[in-house]
Amino acid sequence: MEKIIDKINEPNDLKSLTYPQLDALAAELREEVLSVVAKNGGHLSSNLGVVELTIALCRSLDLPKDKLIWDVGHQSYVYKMLTGRREELRRLRREGGACGFCAPWESEYDFTVSGHSSASLSTAIGAVMANEITGEKGRVCAVIGDGALTGGLAIEAIDHMGHLDRPVLIVLNDNEMSITKNVGGISRMLSKARSGMGYRRFKDKVEAELKKLPGVYSATRFVKEHIKYAITTAGAMFESLGVTYLGPVNGHNIRSMEEMFKRALTMHEPVLVHVVTQKGRGYTYAEKAPEKYHGVGPFDLNTGVKENLEKTYSAVFGETMCALAAEEPKLAVITPSMTLGSGLSGFARKYKNRFFDVGIAEGHAVTFGAGLAAGGAIPVISVYSSFLQRAYDNVIHDLAIGNLHAVLAIDRAGLIPGDGATHQGVFDVAFLSAIPNVAVLAPSCLDELRKMLVYAVKEHKGPIAVRYPRGGEERSFDNGDFVLGRAKVVRSGMDLTIAAYGSMVSRAMDCAEALEAKGIAAEVIDLRSVKPIDTATVVKSISKTGKLVFMEEVVRCGGIGEQLVANLKLRSRNVKVKLISLPDAFIPHATMSELEADYGFTTRSLLRSMEDIL
Numbered sequence: 163m164e165k166i167i168d169k170i171n172e173p174n175d176l177k178s179l180t181y182p183q184l185d186a187l188a189a190e191l192r193e194e195v196l197s198v199v200a201k202n203g204g205h206l207s208s209n210l211g212v213v214e215l216t217i218a219l220c221r222s223l224d225l226p227k228d229k230l231i232w233d234v235g236h237q238s239y240v241y242k243m244l245t246g247r248r249e250e251l252r253r254l255r256r257e258g259g260a261c262g263f264c265a266p267w268e269s270e271y272d273f274t275v276s277g278h279s280s281a282s283l284s285t286a287i288g289a290v291m292a293n294e295i296t297g298e299k300g301r302v303c304a305v306i307g308d309g310a311l312t313g314g315l316a317i318e319a320i321d322h323m324g325h326l327d328r329p330v331l332i333v334l335n336d337n338e339m340s341i342t343k344n345v346g347g348i349s350r351m352l353s354k355a356r357s358g359m360g361y362r363r364f365k366d367k368v369e370a371e372l373k374k375l376p377g378v379y380s381a382t383r384f385v386k387e388h389i390k391y392a393i394t395t396a397g398a399m400f401e402s403l404g405v406t407y408l409g410p411v412n413g414h415n416i417r418s419m420e421e422m423f424k425r426a427l428t429m430h431e432p433v434l435v436h437v438v439t440q441k442g443r444g445y446t447y448a449e450k451a452p453e454k455y456h457g458v459g460p461f462d463l464n465t466g467v468k469e470n471l472e473k474t475y476s477a478v479f480g481e482t483m484c485a486l487a488a489e490e491p492k493l494a495v496i497t498p499s500m501t502l503g504s505g506l507s508g509f510a511r512k513y514k515n516r517f518f519d520v521g522i523a524e525g526h527a528v529t530f531g532a533g534l535a536a537g538g539a540i541p542v543i544s545v546y547s548s549f550l551q552r553a554y555d556n557v558i559h560d561l562a563i564g565n566l567h568a569v570l571a572i573d574r575a576g577l578i579p580g581d582g583a584t585h586q587g588v589f590d591v592a593f594l595s596a597i598p599n600v601a602v603l604a605p606s607c608l609d610e611l612r613k614m615l616v617y618a619v620k621e622h623k624g625p626i627a628v629r630y631p632r633g634g635e636e637r638s639f640d641n642g643d644f645v646l647g648r649a650k651v652v653r654s655g656m657d658l659t660i661a662a663y664g665s666m667v668s669r670a671m672d673c674a675e676a677l678e679a680k681g682i683a684a685e686v687i688d689l690r691s692v693k694p695i696d697t698a699t700v701v702k703s704i705s706k707t708g709k710l711v712f713m714e715e716v717v718r719c720g721g722i723g724e725q726l727v728a729n730l731k732l733r734s735r736n737v738k739v740k741l742i743s744l745p746d747a748f749i750p751h752a753t754m755s756e757l758e759a760d761y762g763f764t765t766r767s768l769l770r771s772m773e774d775i776l
């Protein structure tokens with residue numbers, strides 16, 4: 163039987179459907195989101211929550227002339243299906259399939275790249291002003307979640323929007339959740355607005371009554387605003403910044419949302435419509451535990467059961483933090499809204515007073531950590547590699563110049579499957595190793611991570627980063643005690659030196675074993691400490707072998723390989739060197755095996771890369 167969705171080729175096709183047909187379409191869209199995510203993994207709960215919202219927006223706007231900007235973009239699967247990308251979505255997160263976030267190269271319906279939180283409002287007001295400058299027509303709408311609204315960038319944009327006072331529609335998609343339960347004052351304010359049922363009707367009534375009053379004051383914004391404050395503080399923050407607040411409205415009632423959007427789009431000012439949605443809606447398992455199905459790997463649709471994950475670096479990080487907190491009363495852990503993914507749920511429960519979920523606010527997380535450190539606590543700032551990019555100056559200005567003792571626990575370092583260019587953890591080594599005072603460590607196995615965290619918390623003085631990959635270990639190494647700036651020869655050989663750090667040490671061992679079968683004895687060095695780097699151990703090895711292969715799963719520009727080679731050249735060593743790293747390019751979404759094949763990180767392609775120096 164033909165489905166309604168089969169007839170939708172572009173968003174304007176939705177405009178001729180009746181409300182019962184739209185409800186049926188919503189059910190079809192949910193079913194398709196579920197089957198795609200169960201197969202490929204991805205962001206489930208957020209997409210299930212915005213089905214009706216997406217339909218209502220596509221009907222209210224004139225796309226693609228109007229611009230619809232999704233914050234983070236992780237909730238754009240339904241939008242992708244309604245904007246001609248249903249087929250691509252079936253290969254979501256795989257090479258050649260749809261990107262899991264917004265991607266302008268994929269469709270004219272995606273205005274800018276997304277993936278990192280809290281950027282939509284700045285982009286939206288930029289788009290409005292660009293229209294004014296270029297003479298283009300079209301309205302601009304941004305959809306931002308209550309979680310993303312905790313990011314400072316979003317608040318800066320609202321501040322600026324109020325100042326510019328141009329028409330822009332902000333849809334606040336409030337489901338009370340970031341990945342886990344949302345936190346902070348903004349979240350509290352929104353919850354007051356949600357519970358103030360009838361607020362909108364009350365506000366409308368008061369405004370209507372005001373208009374009836376005689377005298378000049380009745381129509382002024384001043385009086386209206388002050389009476390609104392007297393009624394409730396809900397929305398007051400937005401209104402005081404110059405953004406009109408409408409809502410809350412039920413985010414699963416298409417007709418009600420359309421009425422509200424219509425009204426907002428006729429107002430010649432920045433307007434925020436507060437839409438209340440349920441994360442995970444329509445899939446019982448996700449409704450009950452939306453955080454567990456926020457970002458998932460493939461799972462069984464009928465049972466909700468996910469892949470049994472091996473022991474991960476994140477889990478070991480969380481366990482080690484618990485163990486260290488028991489011994490060290492000054493230790494405190496900070497997360498910018500990534501409790502679950504960073505393995506910190508246990509710590510959050512056990513050490514409530516020393517655990518800080520600061521919202522999606524990486525910059526603040528680092529500077530808050532600097533404040534803790536300056537005050538005598540020992541902060542561990544847990545952050546994903548790509549999100550730390552948001553806090554670069556905070557690391558330099560607030561931590562490094564003052565040489566404060568704080569630990570950056572950098573998860574998801576290296577190549578990341580599925581998420582694409584915005585989430586690859588491939589820049590941190592380059593940008594951190596450029597900062598004076600900052601030490602950078604990379605464990606080659608889970609036990610190394612434990613040792614490095616203990617060293618970083620208990621012994622080191624100054625800012626120190628420990629970077630580790632997604633997932634679990636490939637091999638384990640018995641490297642003995644950790645000493646800063648001291649590498650470890652994990653395999654001896656006379657013919658070739660392979661130096662690596664982090665997860666690449668396992669690959670180096672795979673290569674060494676394969677070479678042994680060909681009669682070549684490779685020495686493998688685990689650098690352990692990426693900065694300071696133990697050049698002496700590398701030099702000692704290459705004076706024996708005469709050949710160096712250096713492997714790292716980060717961008718070549720500014721990587722350790724380049725630094726090491728420059729260093730060796732300065733020492734005028736006559737040595738054959740091969741650097742294996744990632745190119746000066748953004749790495750798109752693909753599965754891990756696709757990425758490894760494409761970028762030459764399978765054992766076979768690593769060996770092929772070494773051929774010319776062997």
Ligand SMILES: Cc1ncc(C[n+]2csc(CCOP(=O)(O)OP(=O)(O)O)c2C)c(N)n1
Binds near residue numbers: 306339498522
């Ligand atoms: C800068 C940055 N930090 C962290 C994340 C990880 N992240 C992805 S979605 C999300 C929660 C977003 O919550 P919200 O905006 O309320 O959207 P919802 O998923 O609840 O619809 C987080 C923390 C990110 N994408 N970008």
